[in-house]
Amino acid sequence: MLDMAAKVLHRELTGDPPALPPQRALFxxxxxxxxxxxxxxxAAPLVGHLDPYFLQVMDETMAMLRQVFRTTNHHTIPMSATGSGGLETILLNLLEPGDECVVGVIGFFGQRLAEMSARAGATVRVVEAALGEVIAPERFEAELQKKPAKLVALVHAETSTGAWQPVPEVAEIAHRHGALIAIDCVTSLGGVPVEIDQWGIDAAGSCSQKCIGSPPGLSPVTFGPRALAAVRRRRAKPTTWYFDLNALFQYWGESDGPRERAFHHTAPVASIYALREALRLVLEEGLEARWARHGAAHERFADGLQRLGLELFTPATHRLPQLNVIRIPKGVDDATVRRRLLERGIEIAGGFGPLKGMIWRVGLMGYNATPERVDLLLGALAEALKH
Ligand SMILES: Cc1ncc(COP(=O)(O)O)c(C=O)c1O
Incomplete structure (x- = not known):
């Protein structure tokens, strides 16, 4: 009897079959x-993380990630963590207590790199620009002339401000001064050019959930020969066990071809299936075509915003196409507009820290960077502003 009542209550609370999450357009x-x-x-059948089939999936995923990063680096894998975990892997492996690190900060995510570097024990020197701006590469040169550093770290696409930081020039400067360069390409990979080998990037970390087109949960990373040599020269093991590169590559394999795979952690098998499929889609489309699609979606959106009388916050000289930052007009309430959009199943993001309540951040990423999706969003935005 009691059992029956519990079943009825469960059905009333959850729906039977259980209610699905709401459909959202994620902008x-x-x-x-x-x-x-x-x-x-x-939803494909699960296999074990050491199953021969899965080992093949791992190799395919590594090979496709190399193509997407435009690198021949063997050490290119999806970390079992979100973007932050991949970035922390880079900093905890490359930096040791007492190392000097120069971090470019143009917003919230640059500050995070500085914080992670400091927690790795490095002495952090920050080169900063105002919110919405980017750092002129010569400023890194001036900083390195004052004092050398082991690593220069910076964000390529600053998601908190929509700014697109020049990177190749900074890489050239870093190398000329004997420093390694690491980039956060969480928002850039798959949306705008990221050329790891051509630019000479030593380490880079991204995410699965933005322009790559997979759910959140994985962080593609790549390490080049100079970075690996620095890891080999470490005075002590990194303080992290989970993110220790040496241990990780006993599972992913230190080199191509047949090899022993030692258990490290239980890889998120289903997430890696999804990433592999997303990477196939990226490569079927072609990177150049994908970058062009993101550019075209941005142009269409920017034109639509102009018709609505809305202004973009980030200067046109270094505006990211995949992350559009809109100034909230005077007299318009941030939360009300976002709530109205969400009631229609559309998500956009607000601002962080000093930009809270002043901007909206609109991602036109991967699956959403199409004319149809842009028009859907513009229509809903016009409605939400009408009230
Ligand atoms: C530029 C940048 N870096 C790092 C992160 C952190 O990534 P995650 O939230 O996947 O840990 C984000 C997240 O949006 C980001 O935009």
Whole structure:
């Protein structure tokens, strides 16, 4: 009897079959919606993380990630963590207590790199620019002339301000001064050019949920020969066990070809299926075509905003196409507009810290960077502002 009552209560509370999550058009700063092929891959039969089939999936994923990062670096894997975990892997492996590190800060995510570097024990020197601006590469040169550093770290696409930081020039400067360079390409990879080998980037970390087009939960990273040599020269093991590169590559493999795979952690098998499918989609489309699609979606959106009388916050000289930052007009309430949009199933993001209440951040990433999706969003935004 009691059992029956519990069942009825459960059905009333949850719906039977259980209610599905709401359908949302995800125009925030990520996650973005994913292609149905990626959703289907998530539901594929599970195998074990050391199954021969899965070892093949790992190799395929590594090979495709190399193509997307435009690198021949063997050490290119999806970390079992979100973007922050990949970035922390880079900093905790490359930095040791007492090392000098120069960090470029143009917003919230640059500050995080500085914080992570300091927690790795490095002495952090920050080169900063105002919110919405980017750092002129010569400023890194001036900083390194004052005192050398082991590492220069910076964010390529600053999601908190929509700014697109020049990177190749900074890489050239860093190397000329004997420093390594690491970049956060969480928001850039798959949306705008990221050329790891051509630019000479030593380490880079990204995420699965933005322009790559997979659910959140994985962080693609790549390490080049100079970075690996620095890891080999460490005075002591990194203080992290989970993110220790040496241990990780006993599982992912130190080199191509047949090899022993030692258990490190239980890889998120379904997430890696989904990432592999998303990478296939990226490569089927072609990186150049994908960058052009993000550019075209941005142009269409910017034109639409102009018709609505809305202004973009980030100067046109270094505006990211995949992350559009809109100034909230005077007299318009941030939260009310976002709530109205959400009632229609549309998510956009607000601002962080000093930009809270002043801006909206609109991601046009991966699956959402199409004319149809842009028009859907513009229509809903016009409605929400009308009230
Ligand atoms: C530029 C940048 N870096 C790092 C992160 C952190 O990534 P995650 O939230 O996947 O840990 C984000 C997240 O939006 C980001 O935009």
């Amino acid at each position: 925030g700063a990520g996650p973005a919606n994913v292609d149905p092929r990626v959703s289907r891959a998530l």
